[in-house]
Amino acid sequence: MAQNVLILGAAGQIARIVTQNLLSNTDANLVLYGRNLSSRITIADPNREKIIDGDFNDSQSLSDALQGIDIVYLNSMSSEKGTLNIIAALKKQHVNRIIGATIIGIYDEFGKKIGKWTKQNLSSTYIDEEIRSAKAVEQSGLEYTLLRLAWLYNDPQNHHFKLIPQGQTVNDVQVTRQAVADVIVKIIANNQDYINQSLAVVEPNTEFNKPSFY
């Protein structure tokens, strides 16, 4: 049976690619959720897509969006408060499966040089919020998959990725949004894979001192 998928932060860059891929390659029905989404997103298939305008802190809109949903993709974990609110809404609506996008660095797992460069180029407040959000998901009791993303760039021709389990140092520094979207769609399609795992998503052979596009 077709899955009902809720995409939170659906105007985001990866979320838009995921939406397109799901429409093209699966028979999933999509609820697209985000701020002022109706003026930012054009529906391609009205039979399979529904838009709900809302913020991650808006519990009522989240509850409405979660009706009948099988799996949630969360495209931003940069606010602990927002993530906690989303977790509470899933529990209230008895939705159990979530995939969340966060950053490499939440366990200080980047190798020495790229780890230092990353800390120099992201605010400590942003990193702290990602760390706290990830902990909240890990401790939520939900069936989660955390995707810790390397530095992102766009290249529709480049779909190369490697998944690195929690506990390993990560030295590859970058990955395309297109490759990340492939990973997300694969997990949505096989939603029993990678339950309660936290995976780094990187492009192989990018063990640089900093991303090639910086």
Ligand SMILES: NC(=O)c1ccc[n+]([C@@H]2O[C@H](COP(=O)([O-])OP(=O)(O)OC[C@H]3O[C@@H](n4cnc5c(N)ncnc54)[C@H](OP(=O)(O)O)[C@@H]3O)[C@@H](O)[C@H]2O)c1
């Ligand atoms: N840039 C990098 O190199 C990098 C590296 C690793 C991980 N990441 C993370 O990877 C994730 C996905 O990347 P991306 O390029 O798709 O990011 P993006 O384009 O910034 O998408 C994030 C989306 O989440 C939405 N959002 C955030 N807070 C929200 C809230 N309170 N209520 C409703 N919507 C909210 C944003 O809404 P608005 O459009 O309304 O602001 C935005 O559309 C991001 O969370 C980013 O932090 C980025």
